[in-house]
Structure formats: structure tokens, C-alpha cells
Amino acid sequence: xxxxxxxxxxxxxxxxxxxxxxxxxxxxxxxxxxxxxxxxxxxxxxxxxxxxxxxxxxxxxxxxxxxxxxxxxxxxxxxxxxxxxxxxxxxxxxxxxxxxxxxxxxxxxxxxxxxxxxxxxxxxxxxxxxxxxxxxxxxxxxxxxxxxxxxxxxxxxxxxxxxxxxxxxxxxxxxxxxxxxxxxxxxxxxxxxxxxxxxxxxxxxxxxxxxxxxxxxxxxxxxxxxxxxxxxxxxxxxxxxxxxxxxxxxxxxxxxxxxxxxxxxxxxxxxxxxxxxxxxxxxxxxxxxxxxxxxxxxxxxxxxxxxxxxxxxxxxx
Amino acid sequence: xxxxxxxxxxxxxxxxxxxxxxxxxxxxxxxxxxxxxxxxxxxxxxxxxxxxxxxxxxxxxxxxxxxxxxxxxxxxxxxxxxxxxxxxxxxxxxxxxxxxxxxxxxxxxxxxxxxxxxxxxxxxxxxxxxxxxxxxxxxxxxxxxxxxxxxxxxxxxxxxxxxxxxxxxxxxxxxxxxxxxxxxxxxxxxxxxxxxxxxxxxxxxxxxxxxxxxxxxxxxxxxxxxxxxxxxxxxxxxxxxxxxxxxxxxxxxxx
Ligand SMILES: Nc1ncnc2c1ncn2[C@@H]1O[C@H](COP(=O)(O)OP(=O)(O)OP(=O)(O)O)[C@@H](O)[C@H]1O
Ligand SMILES: [Mg+2]
Numbered sequence: 315x316x317x318x319x320x321x322x323x324x325x326x327x328x329x330x331x332x333x334x335x336x337x338x339x340x341x342x343x344x345x346x347x348x349x350x351x352x353x354x355x356x357x358x359x360x361x362x363x364x365x366x367x368x369x370x371x372x373x374x375x376x377x378x379x380x381x382x383x384x385x386x387x388x389x390x391x392x393x394x395x396x397x398x399x400x401x402x403x404x405x406x407x408x409x410x411x412x413x414x415x416x417x418x419x420x421x422x423x424x425x426x427x428x429x430x431x432x433x434x435x436x437x438x439x440x441x442x443x444x445x446x447x448x449x450x451x452x453x454x455x456x457x458x459x460x461x462x463x464x465x466x467x468x469x470x471x472x473x474x475x476x477x478x479x480x481x482x483x484x485x486x487x488x489x490x491x492x493x494x495x496x497x498x499x500x501x502x503x504x505x506x507x508x509x510x511x512x513x514x515x516x517x518x519x520x521x522x523x524x525x526x527x528x529x530x531x532x533x534x535x536x537x538x539x540x541x542x543x544x545x546x547x548x549x550x551x552x553x554x555x556x557x558x559x560x561x562x563x564x565x566x567x568x569x570x571x572x573x574x575x576x577x578x579x580x581x582x583x584x585x586x587x588x589x590x591x592x593x594x595x596x597x598x599x600x601x602x603x604x605x606x607x608x609x610x611x612x613x614x615x616x617x618x619x620x621x622x623x624x625x626x627x628x629x630x631x
Numbered sequence: 632x633x634x635x636x637x638x639x640x641x642x643x644x645x646x647x648x649x650x651x652x653x654x655x656x657x658x659x660x661x662x663x664x665x666x667x668x669x670x671x672x673x674x675x676x677x678x679x680x681x682x683x684x685x686x687x688x689x690x691x692x693x694x695x696x697x698x699x700x701x702x703x704x705x706x707x708x709x710x711x712x713x714x715x716x717x718x719x720x721x722x723x724x725x726x727x728x729x730x731x732x733x734x735x736x737x738x739x740x741x742x743x744x745x746x747x748x749x750x751x752x753x754x755x756x757x758x759x760x761x762x763x764x765x766x767x768x769x770x771x772x773x774x775x776x777x778x779x780x781x782x783x784x785x786x787x788x789x790x791x792x793x794x795x796x797x798x799x800x801x802x803x804x805x806x807x808x809x810x811x812x813x814x815x816x817x818x819x820x821x822x823x824x825x826x827x828x829x830x831x832x833x834x835x836x837x838x839x840x841x842x843x844x845x846x847x848x849x850x851x852x853x854x855x856x857x858x859x860x861x862x863x864x865x866x867x868x869x870x871x872x873x874x875x876x877x878x879x880x881x882x883x884x885x886x
Binding site for chain 2: 464563568
């Protein structure tokens with residue numbers, strides 16, 4: 315039973331983790347509380363399912379999904395930067411607009427992909443293989459984002475989230491950085507939606523509702539977990555090892571962001587594992603949101619004060 | 632038109648919170664029909680009481696204040712409609728508030744990387760070493776930062792952050808606006824940083840507007856040829872007002 319529980323939560327966690335990476339980019343790197351994601355998650359599923367029912371191969375649909383997600387994020391940034399609407403309200407507005415757009419794209423509230431060729435349809439029966447493939451996809455995205463945070467572009471994205479004014483005084487138009495960062499964030503969320511749809515075999519116009527809470531819950535649980543690990547690590551490693559480490563160039567890499575990405579992955583796993591155990595123990599599916607809420611509250615209040623995560627995360631939620 | 636002036640600020644008027652009960656006229660050079668012109672390589676020292684409009688004047692030049700009327704030219708180009716980030720290509724600005732010029736959650740190393748003059752959109756890793764010039768400037772401002780490159784800026788003191796903000800603002804061939812940039816520093820560091828900033832400005836022939844409350848320093852710097860000390864009162868220049876008064880008395884003298 316544990317094995318099948320693990321299989322299912324691993325599958326879900328890997329596919330959803332891509333959305334959580336998106337949340338890391340918007341909430342943590344850019345400091346932009348972007349609520350568009352509820353809409354762009356469904357948007358990804360809608361674009362993919364309607365393209366597959368129109369007989370396009372899934373590999374052609376995926377780039378389009380990413381572009382659609384990027385456009386949704388850009389729309390939110392446009393409302394915020396050019397029209398002066400607050401960040402939260404811009405996100406809510408685009409999320410709402412996307413609900414109608416998603417219905418238009420799908421044509422009906424639910425599209426079944428049964429017996430249609432998706433990326434994963436040939437491994438439908440092999441749960442272990444699916445875990446491997448999904449894990450591979452998730453890790454590829456993690457590596458790409460870790461690389462991004464080490465580039466000049468990633469540095470400026472983080473700097474803009476940290477002190478936009480300073481970046482402007484260095485002669486950079488920060489609007490472009492917001493378009494890039496929030497666009498990438500929503501593209502990731504849309505891709506996550508497209509993967510989830512292919513795994514579950516259907517797209518539903520309501521599938522994105524509450525995604526932001528799920529993703530944030532996962533992220534916060536992961537952050538607390540990693541923070542706990544970091545504070546334990548202090549006892550495991552002697553001061554000398556830490557000193558040697560802190561004098562090498564490796565220490566200059568953006569560890570706070572990289573640890574956020576790992577938090578996203580571990581948090582996604584912990585979240586789906588806890589939820590599936592709760593469901594197996596008899597939690598009514600309607601109480602799921604209650605359980606998620608309690609998890610988030612616990613995750614925040616029980617957070618152990620690891621030094622790195624603590625300073626990075628403080629005051630950001 | 633040949634443009635001998637690096638900065639020309641004509642009849643600037645800045646009004647905060649216009650049309651509300653909190654309306655403040657922070658700068659009113661329009662009243663005296665005054666053109667604030669600065670030559671290449673010149674150093675202007677601005678003094679004056681709290682709230683007299685010094686910060687407002689340099690902010691207006693940098694495009695960070697609500698300019699109501701008047702115009703700003705930089706290198707002979709009308710930049711009045713330019714947003715701050717566009718003007719920033721010519722202007723290095725150290726703010727009175729030490730927190731404004733640096734990214735608090737990024738490390739010292741990352742802050743210095745941002746100030747490098749390379750396009751922001753490069754999808755290639757930023758280097759893990761600082762340039763010689765950057766290391767030099769860290770040493771010159773007298774901060775023991777060589778081993779602290781992985782420290783986040785919010786773990787440094789206000790004065791340390793202000794010195795780093797200065798290093799980030801120093802750029803070749805630019806205009807330097809220094810708004811009480813040593814206010815957070817202790818006496819010894821202050822001297823070192825001040826000397827460094829002025830020598831660096833001279834080396835790159837930068838045009839400097841420096842705001843200070845240190846009248847001894849202002850007087851000392853004012854003795855050097857080319858430097859000008861101006862005093863502000865209520866959003867206007869005291870010198871101009873004095874001359875005007877003398878004109879109306881019928882005994883106009885320029886000494
Ligand atoms: N952001 C703002 N909003 C409203 N009023 C402002 C703002 N900034 C400055 N002022 C007002 O403008 C006037 C001039 O302020 P400014 O900051 O230019 O003074 P200052 O000469 O730099 O003073 P200090 O020596 O204290 O730095 C003050 O009366 C102040 O109340
Ligand atoms: Mg001031």
C-alpha cells in the first residue's frame with residue numbers, strides 16, 4: 315500500500331513541482347504575489363487538450379502551451395506596470411478573464427483525452443516508469459532554473475525583486491524584467507497544467523482553482539523542511555569545513571535561490587504524500603482544502619530558524 | 632548648438648502632492664528665472680537647511696521628482712521627458728538614504744556584479760570574480776569586505792551599505808550626484824571615502840554635485856578653482872535672492 319501511495323504522490327509531486335518552481339520565480343525571486351497562476355494552469359491544460367483533440371502531436375502543443383502561459387503572465391504585468399493596477403488585483407483580473415478564455419479554447423467544460431495519443435499514453439500501465447519519466451522532467455526544469463539564477467539575466471530578475479529602484483539607477487528598464495520573470499513563471503505553471511492533464515487523462519475548466527494555495531503550501535512546507543535541515547547541518551559540519559567552503563568560488567553561487575528550488579521539489583513531495591495519506595486514512599475529499607490550510611499554517615509557524623532560509627524568506631509572505 | 636554645459640536645469644519647479652492639501656513646492660527656481668548650469672568636470676557643493684530642497688534639486692536632475700515646469704538638459708540633450716532609468720546611463724547617484732542604493736537580500740558579490748556595464752539580459756553565468764577596479768574600490772573605501780563577499784547586504788551596517796552604494800554609483804565619464812553620501816559614516820571612514828570619491832571623480836573628469844551639511848568641508852572645497860558653493864533656502868538659491876534684493880535696492884554689485 316505504501317508503495318502505491320508513494321507512486322501516486324511521486325507522480326503528482328513531480329508534475330506539480332513545475333508549477334511550484336513557477337511560484338518560486340514570481341513570489342520569491344521577483345517578490346511579485348502573482349495570482350494569475352490559477353488561470354494559467356488551466357490555460358495550459360486547455361491549450362494542450364484542445365490541440366490533441368485536433369490531432370496535433372503533444373510535442374508541438376507544449377511550446378504553444380508555454381507561449382500561452384507567458385502571454386498570460388505578461389498581461390498581468392501590463393495591468394500592473396502600465397495601468398497602475400495593484401499586483402494582487404492584476405493577477406485576480408487576468409485569472410478571471412482566463413476562465414472565460416479557457417472555456418472558449420476548450421469549447422466545453424471538460425475534455426477527455428482517453429484513447430488519444432498523449433506524451434505518456436504508451437506508459438499508462440507502468441507506474442514505476444512514469445515516476446522515472448516525470449522525475450526526469452521535473453529535474454530538467456530544476457536544473458534549467460538553477461542555471462537561470464546563475465546568469466546575468468537571473469541576477470537582474472532577483473535584484474529587481476529585491477530593490478527595483480537600485481536596478482533602475484543602474485540604467486535598466488525594470489518593466490522588461492517583470493515581463494520576463496512573471497512570463498516565465500506562468501509559462502512554467504501552464505506547462506505543469508499541460509503535464510497534469512496528460513497524466514490524468516482529461517482537462518477540466520475548474521482544475522486550476524486553488525492551485526496557488528496548493529503550490530504555496532508545498533513551497534512553505536519545503537522551505538520549513540530545508541530550513542530544518544540547514545540548522546541540523548550546522549551540527550554535522552564543523553566550523554572548519556564551513557570556513558573552507560565559504561572561501562571558495564562555489565560559495566558565490568546564488569545558494570538562496572537554489573535552495574528555494576529544492577524546497578519547491580521536496581515540499582511538493584511532502585505535500586502530496588501527506589495529503590494522500592490523509593485521504594487513505596479516511597479524510598473526505600471535500601475537507602482537503604481545510605487540511606491544506608492547516609498544513610500551511612503549521613508549516614509557517616513551526617519553521618525552524620535556519621540562517622540562510624530565514625533571512626531570505628522573512629517578510630516575503 | 633555647441634553645448635558646453637553637462638547639466639542645464641532651466642527654471643525647474645518641483646511640486647509634491649500637487650492638488651492635495653499636502654501640496655509642497657519643494658523647488659522653485661522658476662521664480663528667479665534661474666538656469667542651473669554645470670560645466671564638465673566642475674564640482675558644485677550644495678548646502679542649506681533641512682527641507683531647503685537640495686535633495687529635490689538633484690532628484691529632479693536624475694528624473695526622480697515630480698517636475699511641474701522647466702526643463703533638464705544633459706550633455707545638451709533635452710531629457711525632461713526621460714524616465715530615471717534612461718538618464719541613469721549618464722548619472723551615478725548616491726542617495727541620502729543608505730538603503731536605496733543596494734539590494735538588501737543579495738550578497739556583496741552580486742551587488743557588484745549588477746553594477747558592471749554589460750547588458751542585463753545576457754543568458755550566460757555572471758563571473759565569480761570581481762574586476763580589479765571593483766576590488767580596488769572596496770579596498771579604497773576602507774571596508775574589510777574582501778572576505779565578506781558572500782554576506783548579504785542587510786547584514787551590513789547602514790554606513791557600510793552607503794559606501795558600497797558609492798562604489799556601485801561611480802562610473803566612467805558620468806555625472807555624480809552625491810546626496811550626503813557620507814552622513815552615515817564615522818569620521819575616519821568619512822575622510823577616506825570622501826577623498827576616494829573626489830579623486831575618482833577627478834580621474835574620470837566627472838561632473839559632481841555634492842550635498843553636505845559640513846560647512847568647513849564646503850568652505851575648503853570651495854577654495855579650489857572651478858568649484859562652486861551654493862546655499863539653498865526654501866527651494867531657491869540664496870545667492871540669487873541676495874543679488875535680486877540688491878538690484879531692487881538700486882545698488883547692484885557682483886563681487
Ligand atoms: N516625497 C516627498 N513627498 C512630499 N514632500 C516631500 C517629499 N520629499 C521632499 N518633500 C518636501 O520637499 C521639501 C524639500 O525636501 P528635500 O528633501 O529636498 O530637502 P533637503 O534640502 O534635502 O533636506 P535635508 O537636508 O533634510 O536632506 C521639504 O519641505 C519636504 O517636506
Ligand atoms: Mg536631503
